[in-house]
Amino acid sequence: MSTIQGEILWVDDEIDSLKSQIIFLKNKGYSVTPLTNGHDALELLKEKDIDVVLLDESMPGLTGLETLARIKEMQPNLPVVMVTKNEAENIMEEAIGSQITDYLIKPVNPNQVLLSLKKIMDGKRLVAEKTTIAYQQDFRNLFMALSSNPNYEEWKELYRKLVYWELEISKSDSDGMMEVLQTQKAEANTEFFKYVAKNYANWAQGKGETPLFSHQLIKEKVAPKLEKGRPTFLVVIDNLRFDQWKSIQPIIQESFKTVEEDLFYSILPTATQYSRNALFAGMMPVDIEAKFPNEWKNDDEEGGKNLHEATFLDAQLKRLKLDHLKWQYLKITNNDDGKSLEDNIHNYLSNDLTVIVYNFVDMLSHARTEMEVLKELAGDEVSYRSLTVSWFEHSPLYRALKKIAEKNIQVIITTDHGTQRVKTPSKCVGDRHTTTNLRYKHGRNLQYEEKDVLAFRDPRLAGLPRPNVSSTFIFAKEDIFLCYPNNYNYYVNYYRNTFQHGGISLEEMLVPIVRLESK
Structure with a gap:
């Protein structure tokens, strides 16, 4: 006996005219329950598990939209496809606003209905299968790249690919493939450690070819893009990993276009006090200590370790002969600071450069070790990314940037280090x-x-x-x-x-x- 493809409830007051479509769907392996009104549909949904509801709009008694509203109260995640003669724009908008999954106009072709059902019911499975096949094909390429002694640029490309597959596989819900990927990522980290251990001393002393490091970031990636009279916002989101950036990118691209995306190497230790001070000072920590003996604090010394970023940046801008630019430094460490940024964002348009250090992700990752609630919310990479997305979408930072998105500005988003x-x-x-x-x-x-x-x-x-x-x-x-x-x-x-x-x-x-x- 063949497996049922899915349980379909089709609600239409002229259900007799849809017999041929219903037979077509049954022949394709779907079980279809036909009903003529919304009341009966709501009663059936209390008793029977349904995968998709096909729902007519123009019905006597409870209209399609009224039935839809009741269905969503009962089962918010149940997919509903509106099937109707009514092409009025306000009906369509109301239905879409009520979270319908699809919208079909009568007369409907049986294949049209089938395609909609496949898209809803098979979508995730088909995506998972396609993702699995594509990753399996790329697995060998990644393995070969790992084995071929990659240089610092090739390591960036390798990591990009691993993050790409991690995000794709997490969308497809394929636990087996995710396990394979995590093993491959662990192997990559083993080789990456050997690579860094072998080369770091030479890099830190500027010997030979070196990757782009924290202390070179402003000189190489920010300074050449600064223009007098065109506002630039440099946003340093503390502790933002590349996979977290890729997760929030679709949100920010609703308002801005990405014109350049790169990876750079955080200095060691990959910790705020070292990597962020290096970023703003344009120097390695040993040189910051020599030039700013009063401002630099070692781990074991009393006092704040990141209190002088503006002083360090001021000195770097002077060295880069950019002190003619009007600039301002802001640090956001709590929601009140964030609200102030949102309220005053237009005032910063008079600056050539506004630097915003946003501490949220750092607070989240540290708090996660202290708070049981966050341990539950961010128990793995997938939920950690999800939490970052949820925060960013509703953050004062994003609201502030949206307020000025129409202006002729550029935004540079970066970080000081990631997290493991x-x-x-x-x-x-x-x-x-x-x-x-x-x-x-x-x-x-x-x-x-x-x-x-x-x-x-x-x-x-x-x-x-x-x-x-x-x-x-x-x-x-x-x-x-x-x-x-x-x-x-x-x-x-x-x-x-x-x-x-x-x-x-x-x-x-x-x-x-x-x-x-x-x-």
């Missing part, structure tokens, strides 16, 4: 001055598993200050997090599967820089 979901604990021992971060540490007499980290016994080789003569910096690889032996099991369980940053992974180091213009 940690799964594998590694023991680390240090004295009481050792830093508390889970993905990187520095201190004296550190003891750690050598295979799990990249270590710099002389931090200056990594472009980092040396807090004291015996300081060592270590950076965790892949999905490792560093735990002290005291209360080891408690901390392992507490932090496993939380999002952390500071270490070496594709997700933390390869981050977006995107330029948008008004449409």
Whole structure:
């Protein structure tokens, strides 16, 4: 006996005239229940599981729109297709506003109905199958690329592809394929760590060819695009991964067009205090400490670590001979700041450059480790991206940008570093001055598993200050997090599967820089 393709409820007061269409659908494997009015349809829906409702608009008693409203109250996610002679625009708009899934005009061709049902019922399955086949075809290419000793540009391309497939497979709901992809991504991170470990000291000291790093970003990607009299908004969304950017891109592209999208390499540690200060100062941290000894604070020193970004940026703009531009720096750390940005956004159009540091994603990822609710909401990459999308869509930042989207402006969106979901604990021992971060540490007499980290016994080789003569910096690889032996099991369980940053992974180091213009 053949499997039923789906349970269809067709409601039309002239149902007898649709017999041929109903027979056609039955021959295609669908079970069709015909009814002549809305009341009977609502009663049936209480008793029977239906996959799709085909609903006429012009019916005596309960109209199609009234029936639709009741159906949506009962089963908000049940797909409803309006089938009607009525082409009046207001009826169509009202039906679409009431979340119909499709709209067909009578007389309907049986194939038209079949196509609509296939689109609704088979859509997800067909997408999943197509995605699976396409990923399987590309899997070997990705494997070959991984095996061929990629350079820093090729690593960017590889990561782009992995993110592309991650987003496609998560849409198609294919758990098996997602598992394969996650394995491939883990292999990529293993190789990426080896690549960074081998080259980072030379990069940090500017030896040979180097990727675009945090401290070169404004000089290379922002400064050449600044123009006197044309407002530029540089938005630094703290902790924004490339996959999160790709998730919010469709929203922002409703108001702006993407004219350039690239990835750059965050410096180590992939942590705000280092990477964001480097971005604004245009220098590696060891040079910031030398030039700004009063403003730079090491991890183990008292005082805020990111209080002088505007001072650092001012000095960099002067070095780049851009101090003739009118610019302003804003930091958004809570919703009140965000509301103020939204209310005053037009005032910033008189600036040539407005820098907005938005701390939301960073607060989210840190809060996620502290708050059980967020642990539930952001338990994996898919839900973490979903939470980011939900925030951005309703954020004062997006509302502010929409307000000025009609103006001749450009928006540059970037970040300081990404974040990694940690799964594998590694023991680390240090004295009481050792830093508390889970993905990187520095201190004296550190003891750690050598295979799990990249270590710099002389931090200056990594472009980092040396807090004291015996300081060592270590950076965790892949999905490792560093735990002290005291209360080891408690901390392992507490932090496993939380999002952390500071270490070496594709997700933390390869981050977006995107330029948008008004449409």
